[in-house]
Amino acid sequence: MQVQELVSAAQKTNIDLFVELSSAFTDNMNKLADLNLEAARTLLSTTREFSQQALATHEPSEWLTLQNAFMVPAAGQVQDYNRRLLDLAASVQATYVRCSQAQAQACSTQARAALQDFAKRVPQGSEPIVAALDSAIGAAHQLYGSLQQTGQQAVEVARTQVDLAANAAARSAKRGIDPVAQATKS
Structure with missing residues (x-):
């Protein structure tokens, strides 16, 4: 491949990547705005109901209940809300990973093509240098793959931790409510 062809292919790939990431960003920002609006509506509705019922209570035990x-x-x-927000973040991360993997693969392919073109023009006896460069390109590609996998694992750990914390908070709230409810019935 000629250098001009490599540059042209890289530019096309970068434009496609930019368009895909921009589109994903816009879509996910819309989803985030919708999620936040829904949460705000729910909060306002719940607060209104609670306020109306709280004003109608006469005894402290009724208010506690x-x-x-x-x-x-x-x-x-x-x-x-936290689960949906985390799902949205995971969606963004998946899009980023897919795009970055495609970009890394394209860069690796282009680097190898340039190296092969270079290998055709080097003097005799330069094969070890070309082999070392090819090995370095392969190692860099493997390192990038390992880093991507580590990032995906970190996201999964974060998701698990948020789920565990949310479940613990829900159980804690329920445990705190049950004794008060029993006391007010007495």
């Missing part, structure tokens, strides 16, 4: 009745659903709503 009412407050506790809203805590468990609120914890569930927060947990749902």
